[in-house]
Amino acid sequence: MKSPLSFIKASRDKIQLVNQKLLPHKLDYVTCHNATDVAKAIKDMVVRGAPAIGISAAYGMYLSAWEASKKNKKITVELLKKQKDLLDASRPTAVNLSWATGEMVAVAAAFLSSDAARTKDAPLKLLLKLYDKALEIHNDDAERCRAMAANAMKYLVTKYPKEKYNILTHCNTGSLATGGIGTALGVIRLLNEKGKIEMVYADETRPYMQGSRLTAFELLKDKIPVTLTVDSQAGYLMQKKLIDAVFVGADRIARNGDVANKIGTYSLSVLAKAHRIPFFVVAPQSTFDETIETGNQIVVEERNPTEVLEIAGRVIAPKVKALNYSFDITPQANITAIFSEKETLE
Ligand code: MRU
Numbered sequence: 001m002k003s004p005l006s007f008i009k010a011s012r013d014k015i016q017l018v019n020q021k022l023l024p025h026k027l028d029y030v031t032c033h034n035a036t037d038v039a040k041a042i043k044d045m046v047v048r049g050a051p052a053i054g055i056s057a058a059y060g061m062y063l064s065a066w067e068a069s070k071k072n073k074k075i076t077v078e079l080l081k082k083q084k085d086l087l088d089a090s091r092p093t094a095v096n097l098s099w100a101t102g103e104m105v106a107v108a109a110a111f112l113s114s115d116a117a118r119t120k121d122a123p124l125k126l127l128l129k130l131y132d133k134a135l136e137i138h139n140d141d142a143e144r145c146r147a148m149a150a151n152a153m154k155y156l157v158t159k160y161p162k163e164k165y166n167i168l169t170h171c172n173t174g175s176l177a178t179g180g181i182g183t184a185l186g187v188i189r190l191l192n193e194k195g196k197i198e199m200v201y202a203d204e205t206r207p208y209m210q211g212s213r214l215t216a217f218e219l220l221k222d223k224i225p226v227t228l229t230v231d232s233q234a235g236y237l238m239q240k241k242l243i244d245a246v247f248v249g250a251d252r253i254a255r256n257g258d259v260a261n262k263i264g265t266y267s268l269s270v271l272a273k274a275h276r277i278p279f280f281v282v283a284p285q286s287t288f289d290e291t292i293e294t295g296n297q298i299v300v301e302e303r304n305p306t307e308v309l310e311i312a313g314r315v316i317a318p319k320v321k322a323l324n325y326s327f328d329i330t331p332q333a334n335i336t337a338i339f340s341e342k343e344t345l346e
Contacts, residue, residue: 004175035083049177054096141179147341149186171262172214173249257332258295269334295329
């Protein structure tokens with residue numbers, strides 16, 4: 001499999017993020033020099049997708065430390081915690097974000113309380129440690145993608161054997177959303193490699209159109225058969241027996257297996273259950289939130305109503321209120337299995 005387009009180019013003094021707002025029409029990059037730039041890019045949806053925002057935030061914290069050291073300021077745990085708070089607030093639902101920023105603070109805290117912190121070149125050593133950690137979070141995610149996709153594919157072909165599959169997916173869960181081949185889209189990529197994809201039905205994913213703009217773009221680029229479908233068509237496709245399985249990603253998974261994911265995921269799960277179609281979630285361990293018992297405890301981000309009221313900057317519904325929950329919660333009972341790099345939860 002050829003490496004798909006990465007959402008990020010990282011170096012020691014900056015990161016460049018693919019501006020996902022401009023895709024598929026234009027491939028352009030936004031340059032970030034510190035955590036403030038990265039937080040803005042996350043808030044503005046230049047970069048999105050739970051693992052991708054976690055990776056970007058990790059680099060953002062390193063860059064802020066680097067910027068501080070260039071100005072001869074001390075790199076302290078307090079400084080990093082301040083950047084963490086800023087980044088964590090930029091998209092509250094995806095736990096990968098606060099997980100990654102927490103890992104960066106932990107690296108700094110461990111170093112600053114060690115003997116190495118009292119040596120002459122301590123600031124440089126700390127910067128190297130922070131950069132290496134961000135790189136590790138990035139590279140690990142690529143490996144996790146491969147492993148969870150392999151787990152999911154093995155499960156599907158064993159429990160639901162078929163020559164070729166028709167898969168329905170929601171939002172964008174590919175290389176634009178992760179450090180590797182993707183979560184749900186990673187499974188689709190592996191299945192396609194084995195010649196086992198008949199058709200991928202990609203929900204357009206209102207209001208932000210991650211399906212039309214990003215998933216269709218990724219799949220067309222990889223020559224994987226894809227058909228775009230409006231979100232409200234899912235039930236009819238299932239009724240017509242056009243869908244063999246649903247694969248989605250996740251932004252946060254509670255201890256009981258409830259899943260927060262892009263708005264519309266819950267409706268899909270209800271439809272899949274009614275039509276006895278397996279409904280699968282694919283997510284790395286960094287998406288599991290061990291601190292919460294159920295999905296009721298997940299903070300669901302509400303985004304600006306203009307995302308609903310406008311299309312491509314043009315107002316389509318003037319003078320009306322709009323409600324724009326960015327995610328919803330799918331109860332564990334509606335999910336056939338959750339695949340991570342470590343395990344399969346049924
Ligand atoms: O608002 P977005 O585009 O960040 O939402 C993305 C999703 O809901 C994805 O399904 C989720 O982040 C998992 S992506 C690997």
